[in-house]
Each structure stands twice: as structure tokens, then as C-alpha cells.
Amino acid sequence: MLYCIAVSGVVLTNAVNAKSMKADSIIAVSSNNDAVKKQESKFIIDSTLKSYHDMKKVQEVIEFKFKVPDFLPEGYTPTDGFEVIKASDKDNVFKTFFDFRKGGKVSSSFEFYVSKVNIEEFLKQDAENRNKQIQDPENPNGSKDDKSGKVATSIKYTEALKNVNYSVEREVSTELATLVIYDKEDLNKAKELLGFDPKLPLTINNDIKINDSAVGISGDSDIENKKINYELNTFYSLKGVHLTFTQGKSLPDYESIKKNGYIEIDQKEIKVQNLKIGDKEVFKYEDSFESEPNKQSKDEHYIWKEDGFYCRVSIFGQVTNPDEIIKGFVDSKPID
Numbered sequence: 001m002l003y004c005i006a007v008s009g010v011v012l013t014n015a016v017n018a019k020s021m022k023a024d025s026i027i028a029v030s031s032n033n034d035a036v037k038k039q040e041s042k043f044i045i046d047s048t049l050k051s052y053h054d055m056k057k058v059q060e061v062i063e064f065k066f067k068v069p070d071f072l073p074e075g076y077t078p079t080d081g082f083e084v085i086k087a088s089d090k091d092n093v094f095k096t097f098f099d100f101r102k103g104g105k106v107s108s109s110f111e112f113y114v115s116k117v118n119i120e121e122f123l124k125q126d127a128e129n130r131n132k133q134i135q136d137p138e139n140p141n142g143s144k145d146d147k148s149g150k151v152a153t154s155i156k157y158t159e160a161l162k163n164v165n166y167s168v169e170r171e172v173s174t175e176l177a178t179l180v181i182y183d184k185e186d187l188n189k190a191k192e193l194l195g196f197d198p199k200l201p202l203t204i205n206n207d208i209k210i211n212d213s214a215v216g217i218s219g220d221s222d223i224e225n226k227k228i229n230y231e232l233n234t235f236y237s238l239k240g241v242h243l244t245f246t247q248g249k250s251l252p253d254y255e256s257i258k259k260n261g262y263i264e265i266d267q268k269e270i271k272v273q274n275l276k277i278g279d280k281e282v283f284k285y286e287d288s289f290e291s292e293p294n295k296q297s298k299d300e301h302y303i304w305k306e307d308g309f310y311c312r313v314s315i316f317g318q319v320t321n322p323d324e325i326i327k328g329f330v331d332s333k334p335i336d
Contacts, residue, residue, distance in 0.1 A: 042183050044202070044335065045213055050084040050182055055158055055166050055291045056260035058082045061182075062092050066114040070163045075100045076110075082170040086120050086332045091115060096166075112151075135188045178215035178230065187335060190215045198247045199333035201236060203326060208243070212237045218248050238325075241317030245329055251310035254303050275323065278329045280304045283325075302326045 013242045059065070061084050076098045083095040087313050094114040099106045099300075113119060158166070170176070181187055181200070189195055193215050201209055213234040222230045231248035253263060262269045263285055273284040281306040289297060300322050313329050315322055 001153065009094050011168045014292045023201060035199070044184065044187060044200070045182055046086075046212060047182065047212060047216075048086045050086075051177075052082050052084065052179055053080055053170060053323065055082060058094060059158070062094055064116055066094055066156060067155040067157055068096065068114075068161070068164075068166065069098075069112060069151045069154050070156045070161050071150050072098055073100075073151070075102075077101070078166050078168055079163065082168045087119065091119075092121055093122060103142070149263070177216050179215040181213040181215070181232075190232060194232060194247070194309070195230075195249055196247075197334040198232045199245075199306075199311070199329070199332045200232075200335050201245075201329060202235070204328035204332075208236050208325070209327075211237055218250065219253065220250055238319060239320055241315065243316070243325075244312075244314045247306075248311055249309050251303065251312065254305060254310050255287075257303065260315055273301075277304075277323070277327050279329050280306075280332065284326075302329075304330060 077315050079097040085093040087093045096112050098110050100108040215230050215232050218229045218231040234245040236243040257263050257272050262271050270285050275282040282302055284302050287299045302313045
């Protein structure tokens with residue numbers, strides 16, 4: 001039998017103190033290692049920290065039934081995101097946030113955690129890593145026991161909530177991810193938003209690690225007039241070097257480069273190389289800059305056209321075989 005621990009002692013305290021945490025034991029709804037293995041096997045990208053905006057989706061991913069607060073101190077509201085943290089191979093931690101806003105800005109916040117097992121050590125480490133201070137804006141130096149207790153005793157299963165609405169409408173922004181891809185369901189939703197089947201290479205070579213992949217609103221969108229274009233950004237790392245693979249239905253740079261043979265960056269005309277990789281025409285250019293006094297650095301960018309969409313790979317840092325790396329992206333196929 002598994003137990004869920006809703007840790008509410010972090011609520012409105014000056015600092016996270018694991019010894020003062022109040023635990024609420026709840027019988028979980030799934031209970032064996034097979035369920036854990038089934039969950040792990042369905043992830044395309046099994047990130048240690050997964051972010052969601054739909055609590056129903058979180059319930060499916062975390063695979064145990066959990067409770068959340070149905071009371072919040074005055075002025076606090078849920079944020080529009082939830083996190084599932086892989087604390088170990090056998091345990092996920094659910095985490096949600098509550099903000100106090102004043103003048104449109106967050107002046108204070110607190111967090112709520114749920115787990116199947118005792119997570120005091122996890123929270124201690126989390127607090128040490130972030131050195132987080134959590135304060136009550138109404139009375140930052142007063143007693144928090146009353147409000148903390150009300151939050152702790154109000155927790156309910158999601159279907160029984162009456163007072164707190166966790167379906168927060170997100171602000172449309174080109175700065176935020178619309179959908180992060182972790183599993184096949186996420187990938188199918190991404191295809192609908194993008195309007196094409198994207199490439200999602202999980203392996204380019206033994207040294208390149210995929211980190212995250214997310215659909216966002218592209219910079220050429222007209223948000224005010226609700227003319228939204230989407231793009232997929234997938235992030236990789238290679239021994240301290242970062243790579244970004246961007247795919248979208250529009251890429252003005254491509255047509256401009258094809259016509260002029262150069263790209264303009266910061267009012268400078270940068271010459272573009274024309275490469276043939278497989279059956280694709282690939283444009284390559286370098287963006288040089290001074291990273292620190294008397295030291296020049298460069299980023300390398302590759303752009304090409306697929307059937308119905310465009311691709312760009314940007315390499316931020318120095319690698320020895322950039323063209324060979326790009327061939328792996330060009331040759332990759334969409335995931336079925």
C-alpha cells in the first residue's frame with residue numbers, strides 16, 4: 001500500500017523547516033512496480049522536472065490520487081503551472097505554487113508538495129539549493145500557525161474542491177512555452193498546434209543529450225489581433241555547448257537568405273554558406289561577438305526547408321564537427 005504525503009508546513013513560514021512539517025497520509029490509488037515501469041516507458045523525454053498546466057494530466061502522470069488546498073490566505077491565488085519532480089526512480093513529487101500579487105507583481109509566494117513517501121530530505125535539499133525565503137505579506141514577522149493550519153486542514157481531492165479554482169487562464173506570450181512534450185499524447189497535441197509532423201531526434205550521437213522540447217508562440221505572431229503562429233523548440237547539450245532545434249511553418253530568414261545570399265544581424269550583413277546535406281539545401285552562417293574582453297566567440301546557425309515547414313539549428317559554443325552534427329538533424333525523421 002502506498003501513501004501520499006501532503007507537505008504543508010512550508011506554508012507562510014520564514015524558511016522551510018522540515019521538522020515542523022505537517023504530514024497528511026492518504027491511501028494511493030495505484031500500487032505496484034509494474035505501474036511505475038509502465039509510466040516510465042511511455043515518456044519520450046523523461047525530464048527530472050516536468051511542467052504542466054492541466055491538473056488532470058498531472059493526475060495521469062503521477063499515478064496516485066492526491067489532495068490540494070481548498071483554502072488560501074487572503075490575496076493568494078494559484079499560479080498557472082504544476083510540476084512533477086522525479087525525486088527517485090520510484091517516486092514523483094507533485095508541486096504547485098501560490099502567489100500574492102500587489103500592483104501586478106508577485107510580492108510573496110508559497111509552495112505545496114505531495115508525495116507517496118516521506119520527503120523531508122527532498123525538501124531540505126530543495127530549500128538549501130534555492131535558499132528560499134517565504135513570507136506572509138500581511139504580517140511578515142508575525143505568527144503563521146493559524147493560516148498554515150487552515151491551509152493544511154483544507155486539503156481535498158481535486159474533484160471535491162469548492163473554494164479554490166486551479167484552472168488559471170494563461171497569459172498569451174511569446175516568452176512562455178504553450179506545451180512541453182514529454183509523452184506521445186503531448187506530441188500529438190504538438191502536431192495539431194504546429195500543423196505538421198515535426199522531427200524530434202532523441203539521439204544525434206553519444207555525446208549530445210536532449211533536455212527539453214516545447215511548442216511556443218513564434219515571434220512573428222500578431223497576438224493583439226489573435227494571429228498566432230507556433231514553433232517547436234528542442235534543446236540539447238554537448239559538453240557545455242547548447243544546441244537549439246527550431247521548427248515552424250514560417251521562417252522569413254530562409255527566403256531572405258535564398259534571395260540575397262546573406263543575413264542581416266545588428267545592421268551587419270553576414271555572408272551565408274550554401275551546403276548540400278543529403279537532399280537538402282542548407283544555409284550556414286556564423287554570428288561572431290565579444291564574449292569577454294579581448295575574446296571573440298561565435299555561434300553557428302543552420303537553416304533548411306522541409307516539406308511544409310522550416311528548420312533551424314543553432315549551436316551556442318565551439319564544437320569540432322558542426323556540419324556532421326547538423327547532418328544528424330537533417331537526416332532525422334518525425335516520430336510516428
